[in-house]
Amino acid sequence: MSNTPMLKVENLGITFGGLKAVDNLSLSIEKRELYGLIGPNGAGKTTVFNLLTGVYKPTTGTFCLDGEELTGKNSVEINRRGIARTFQNIRLFGQMSVLDNVKVGLSNSAHYNVFEGILRLPRYHREETEMNERAMSLLSVFGLDGEYAYKASNLPYGKQRKLEIARAMATSPKLLLLDEPAAGMNPNETAELMETIRFVREKFDMTILLIEHDMKLVSGICENVTVLNFGTVLASGKTDKVLDNPKVITAYLGE
Amino acid sequence: MKIKFNRKMIGSVIAAIAIYAVIAILILTGILPRSMQSLVVKISYYVVLALSLNLIVGFLGDLSLGHAAFYAVGAYAGCAFALYSGLPLIPNFIISLLIGGISAAIIGFLISCAILKLRGDYLAIVTLAFGEFIRSIVKIIPGLGGTKGLTGVPSFDRFEGFTFGYAVVIIVIIILCNFTNSRHGRTITAIRDNAIAAESVGINIKRYKVLVFTVSSFMAGMAGVLFGFYKTSVEPADFTYNVSIEVLVMVVLGGMGSLKGSVIAAIIIVALPELLREAAAYRMLIYAIALITMMMLNSSPKFAALKAKALDRLYSVRESITAVFKRAK
Numbered sequence: 001m002s003n004t005p006m007l008k009v010e011n012l013g014i015t016f017g018g019l020k021a022v023d024n025l026s027l028s029i030e031k032r033e034l035y036g037l038i039g040p041n042g043a044g045k046t047t048v049f050n051l052l053t054g055v056y057k058p059t060t061g062t063f064c065l066d067g068e069e070l071t072g073k074n075s076v077e078i079n080r081r082g083i084a085r086t087f088q089n090i091r092l093f094g095q096m097s098v099l100d101n102v103k104v105g106l107s108n109s110a111h112y113n114v115f116e117g118i119l120r121l122p123r124y125h126r127e128e129t130e131m132n133e134r135a136m137s138l139l140s141v142f143g144l145d146g147e148y149a150y151k152a153s154n155l156p157y158g159k160q161r162k163l164e165i166a167r168a169m170a171t172s173p174k175l176l177l178l179d180e181p182a183a184g185m186n187p188n189e190t191a192e193l194m195e196t197i198r199f200v201r202e203k204f205d206m207t208i209l210l211i212e213h214d215m216k217l218v219s220g221i222c223e224n225v226t227v228l229n230f231g232t233v234l235a236s237g238k239t240d241k242v243l244d245n246p247k248v249i250t251a252y253l254g255e
Numbered sequence: 256m257k258i259k260f261n262r263k264m265i266g267s268v269i270a271a272i273a274i275y276a277v278i279a280i281l282i283l284t285g286i287l288p289r290s291m292q293s294l295v296v297k298i299s300y301y302v303v304l305a306l307s308l309n310l311i312v313g314f315l316g317d318l319s320l321g322h323a324a325f326y327a328v329g330a331y332a333g334c335a336f337a338l339y340s341g342l343p344l345i346p347n348f349i350i351s352l353l354i355g356g357i358s359a360a361i362i363g364f365l366i367s368c369a370i371l372k373l374r375g376d377y378l379a380i381v382t383l384a385f386g387e388f389i390r391s392i393v394k395i396i397p398g399l400g401g402t403k404g405l406t407g408v409p410s411f412d413r414f415e416g417f418t419f420g421y422a423v424v425i426i427v428i429i430i431l432c433n434f435t436n437s438r439h440g441r442t443i444t445a446i447r448d449n450a451i452a453a454e455s456v457g458i459n460i461k462r463y464k465v466l467v468f469t470v471s472s473f474m475a476g477m478a479g480v481l482f483g484f485y486k487t488s489v490e491p492a493d494f495t496y497n498v499s500i501e502v503l504v505m506v507v508l509g510g511m512g513s514l515k516g517s518v519i520a521a522i523i524i525v526a527l528p529e530l531l532r533e534a535a536a537y538r539m540l541i542y543a544i545a546l547i548t549m550m551m552l553n554s555s556p557k558f559a560a561l562k563a564k565a566l567d568r569l570y571s572v573r574e575s576i577t578a579v580f581k582r583a584k
Contacts, residue, residue: 053455079457091452093445095512104445105456107438114466117437118430124437131438171456 004067006031006207007052007175012061013231014051021047023231025061029175029224034201035209036222036239040251043228045211046088049177052209053085054078066174080108082174086164088183088211094153098144101152101163102135105170109134135170141203142166142196158189162196169204176200178210182217190214194221219243227251275421282414290529292413293485298525299420300481303427304498305505305521306514307474312503313511314435315467316447318379320499321386322475324366325359327494329476331393332358334408334483344409348419352480359476360469362389367468371461386499390491404490408483420481424518427474431514434470443467444512508549523549 007029014022022044029035037045050056052063054075062071070078084105093101110127117124139145142162147155152163161181168176181197182190194217200206212218218225218239225242227234229251235242242248278295281287287295304326311319333355337347370381394401411419434440445453446460454460483489505524509516527545531538552558 055451075454076457076459079455085455087452087455091449091455093448093452095448096441096444100441100444103438104441104453104458107442108457110438112438114434114437114439114470117439118433120433128438167452167456 005029006033006066007063007209009052009063010061012048012051012058012063014047014056014059020231022051022228025226025228025233027226027233027236029207029209031207032201032205033207033224034197034222035207036218036225037209037211037228038213038215038218038225039228039234042230044231045228046179047231048228049085049179049211052078052177053083079171079173082172083177084168084171084173084175085177086161086168086179086181088179090157090160090164092152092160092164092167094151096152097148098139098150098152098155098163099132099135099148101167102138102170103131105167106131106134108171138166138170141169141199158185158192161185161193165196165200169200169206174207176206176208178208180211180213182212182214190217193217197221215243271425275418278417278421279414282417289413290532292417294526294529296411296413296416296420296481296485298522299417299424300478300485301502301505301525302424302518302521303474303478303481304502305509305517306427306431307471307478308502309506309509309511309514309517310431310434310443310467310471310474312506313513313517314440314443314447315464317464317467318375319382320379320496320503321366321382321384321389322502323494323496323498324382324386324389325363325472325475326479326482326498327389327393327489327491328362328472328479329355329359330479330483330489330494331399331405332476333480334405334489335399337408337480337484338405344411344415347409348411348480348484351484352423352477355480355483356473356476359479360473363468363472363475364465366472367465371464383496383499386494386496390494393494394491400490402491404488404493405483406488408487408489410487411484416485419484423477423481427477428514428518430470430474435514439463439466504546508546508553510553 005028007027009025009027012022012025013020025048027035037048039045047056051058054070054073054077057072062069064070065082068081070081070083073081093104096104110131112121112123112127136145136148139148142165144159144163144166147159152160155163165176165178165181178197182193185193197208197210198221201208210222222239224237225239226236227242227248234251235245235248278287282292282295304322308319308322311317333351336354337351340347340350342350366382366385370378373381393399399405435444442453442458443463445458446463450460482493486493501524505520506517508524509518509520527542528538531541534541
């Protein structure tokens, strides 16, 4: 079992009308690996995330998480099997408190039913206390425990990004997908974010796949990368080698 | 944290009992004029309606224009039982209340299953259609009296009406407070704030929508039974879409997602026309102006700041009072 990769993608593809948004994508991510998915704008990176999280159903190919095939399952099912994600344009529950955002992520780990909730039976109290504790400890990992009572939409941008990761982690995933976590951040915030991502990997033994434009971040933390261009794989392998690949440089900078 | 919570709860219980006692005394001593006495009952079922619709519109974020449907199902089911059962008044009312609530919940469940895929304007239109549909169906079901409806439903005296209405309101408030602070309630707010993100953390949106409609229609059904016992008759004309709109106005005015707001708005909107009876000719005019003013005030940031300031002052007064008490100890 130790040899099964955490994520195995084979020949994954999707077409919208006549457009092949993603074509023949194959990649394999080991457990505890930090893997980068990069490429120019419109290369199909976010589409890959949407395929892996069941937002779109692939037209060809398969993907397996930890040996279990998840192709064609819906978002809810895929999250329950262990893939959690963040979004390029932050999607928090803006009107809810920071703590409640994380508790929504923990929701599926509690088992009390509607009646127990309405009547406040013992299981409600027990599981709510447990959820509060788990949520607070997750928030402290991301340095958000001081702001737990803030409305999520009132957090500064960098912290909103972190809260989104915390919420994704609350669902106890096996694989974490980060969609441009450093978008819109200044260099200081980016450096801090790199630390956080590394820390999450160490602390939770997490496998992480991330989409990024910031090459410093990618070369700083990713062991392996795959470069997408027009929906197809341009290059794949060890980060420094791939980034030196002339084809990759051409794709980014032009001839 | 726990102690604070308990103190708050005790405070609410004392407030609830105090309000009950004051109104009960006013009714029993006859200080409250007759028209006002019946108004108190009318307020109670409108408060329940507004609270239950707030769950759909304010917490889940779906616009439903068919709330009268659930209200009608509850009223008819509960009152039909009350008419034919022949039980003594109080047990009859309690069982009817449950039957009304459960029947409305079943219809709410079925309707919500039918409209799962709809959102926004489409949902609003279809719920509106369901509202009228239920009203037409009720007319042709044998034993429900056609367009004349059911008459001779057992009736309360004013005091009983108030007591039961008040009890139902309190029960509904407790249900909603606990529900919105449970994991299910949080999930529903999360769906409203961002449905895509909610799905990404493993929330089955359809299941929760059905849950909200079922819980909400259960409460609307209870409001229907209260209405039937208050009016002693129910007819299809009592459940036109005007009722749905009126209740929606209460929810919007009180603030979507605010339980307190729904209660206050329902009280004001039901009481206002009655209080303005003196100014008969200008009644609707004043009512409309009052509504517009309240809407404008509610959405104005300046007024919100003013309100916050006033509340702050209130809290500081309360704190100084508790401080005095502590020193006395």
